[in-house]
Amino acid sequence: MTPSADQHDTVHPPFPMARSCPFSPPEEYAKLREGEPVSRAVLKVNGKPTWLVTTHEHVKKVLGDARVTSNLKLPGYPLQVPVPEEMLQAVPLTFLSMDPPDHTVQRRMLAPEFSLRRMRALRGRVQAIVDRQIDEMLTAGGPVDLVTALALPVPSYVICELLGVPYEDHPRFEKWAWAIMNHEISEEDRGRAHYELDQYVDGLVTAKESEPGDDMISRLIEQNRAEPAVEHADIVSMARLMLVTGHETTANMIALGTLALLENPDQLKIVQDDPALLPKAVEELLRFFSISDSGTARVALEDIELGGVTIRAGEGILPLNNAANHDETVFPEPDRLDVHRREVRSHLAFGYGIHQCIGQNLARLELEIVYGTLFRRIPGLKLATGLDQLRFKDDAMVYGIYELPVTW
Template sequence: MTDPQSTAFPHPRTCPLRPPAEYASLRAERPVSRVTLASGRTAWLLTRHEHIRQLLASPDVSSNLALPGFPLSFEAPPEILEQYRPILVSMDPPDHTAQRKLVVSEFTARRVNLLRPRIQEIVDERISAMLAGGGPVDLVEELALPVPSLVICELLGVPYADRAFFGDRTRKLVSISVDPEERNRANQELNEYFATLVAAKEKDPGDDLLGRLVLKNRETGALSREDLVKMASVLLIGGYETTANMISLGTVALLENPGQLARLTADPGLAPQAVDELMRYFSIADQVTSRVLLADIEIGGVLLRAGEGVIGLNASGNHDEAVFPDPERLDIDRGGRHHLAFGHGIHQCVGQNLAKVELETVFTTLFARIPGLRLTVPVAELPFKDSSGVYGLHSLPVTW
């Protein structure tokens, strides 16, 4: 039932390179407020950095989207939720702890740094192909999607030739405008694909992440066959969807801020902090920090009751003036590594080290090799993913 005190959510963007304007007024006037989602459910909305961190660090919240009260942004049939099996990102301790332990060693900074030479090769190969073909090109198709797709496919042991299949299904899963039946069908098809792949890995593990996961699981027994299948899907989707969107968005932001781009190209050593700033600036997975309360919690002087849904808005917290002065200005010298774009607490993104290395490599290499890169249409005419749960671009026409 709709709460008469709530407002409709999500809020539309008035500028594609900025969070919705309502976020700033909410931070100032109603930092803890009620909203009604497209699914018809109501939830609490948190817009200040400190409140979002408090939520994500609390042991009294759950990430299990099948629980009543979870702030689902889309309508899900009851029979689907009844069959839902939590996996990693939608799990709570101690099960979450056991599952995360199986994969976290694959994404340490040390292990990811060993992949830098291969990531550099992939980026160089894609840029060389762009240059050989000549402009204009769609940077999403030629670089933003292929780079993280190739990296995660090689890492997991997934055939890259199947990228069109899982790319199509993934886009349906993250879209908030797709028909529920179509979303469920895409999810089922992905499960069937990974069930076949996991079965093959069980016979011949090989030297890749999924193969090592199968071997570890033989020792621990932490995952069922269904869990292995779900884990493979989560790692694949998480490994390329967000990074691909950040490549295209980050390229636009740097082109629109030539002073910042000049700083980066003059000193590629600034790449790590430039990536952190771009992650803060866009915060593309704005609602990934949705939770449901397991106990009463007071946040910002407001009592939130057990069973109620809460959304900590990443993009709002990362534009909180109390933490990031002049937040709508892109500033690669900001040094704001305490942003929330990768989450906070026990569910902080397990693959963030990999994403950072990919983004650092792309941005330093792209603008060094194609210094004349430019958009072929104004930013306002670019096709942004306004109806997706992960913000990005459908295409990015560029030339040089």
């Protein structure tokens, strides 16, 4: 007989766990991988129990298992932000929280927008946006905050152009995104941000239903008219998801990756000397930080045995990407940044299975262009403050830095 939730009588640790180093996962992850790779914890936000999964093998198994769901409306779902129950039940699910066949329909609609072919066609435009932002940095002179000067504007400009969203509205949706993803925002403020963002995107979709343009939202509308598959609210939900995730995650990775390269000058020099290594360096930085550590929350639909432990139907599961991507059995010396790492493509920073990040090709394109252009055009880039002065986003669902002062 395998142990299950009701057979554990120990005090379970709180989650999320604190980092002792901004470049490493919480120390508890390594201890759990070695001693209790499938273990219990309680969520700080509400005290609810959940399962933590910390090895690469087990995380991959959970994310590829059809016996789990990402439906955040289920009682056992390990939601990590305070959301009023009435709002949670009223908000339509995004395709990230759907199971097949609904998930399959929406993902099929979106997939062509992020194909490798479309990304290749987009490269020149992304390059132009990056060059313009760096031109402005050079004109202003250092020190500048890399987050507001480059890391945030680049993905915001790109996703706005893709969706057909006016860029001048970016302060509004960036503020809403921050509120939605922050652990410490009140239920009232988060609910207001959700409502205002939803109303904003609904207005965009409604306008494009009357006057379509050459953008992703318009193409989704036209596609759905030709072959009806979803409702108006579903297109609003897809657009809202793309708008929020399309800038927030990449912005954080631009800032964190730049910092990591500055703090590892040997690795930076390797990439500067051989730009062909940039794609591999991007993968290593994605593995190294795994910024959406617990963004792959699941609920068991039936009893599942994992690592000698039984997870009961209805119980929440957190397959931790950051723990998996620092599993020493897959990634030797996992806490060391190594742009030559041979096994780096095995990382799970974009998730795994049917819910693997649909925008990963876009993220890779933006990161490759930003890192390559930034360090080519400003080879003397350096921090303008001490590492200990930086404020990291330990209070948010997506890890990052609030400000990154740099000079040259």
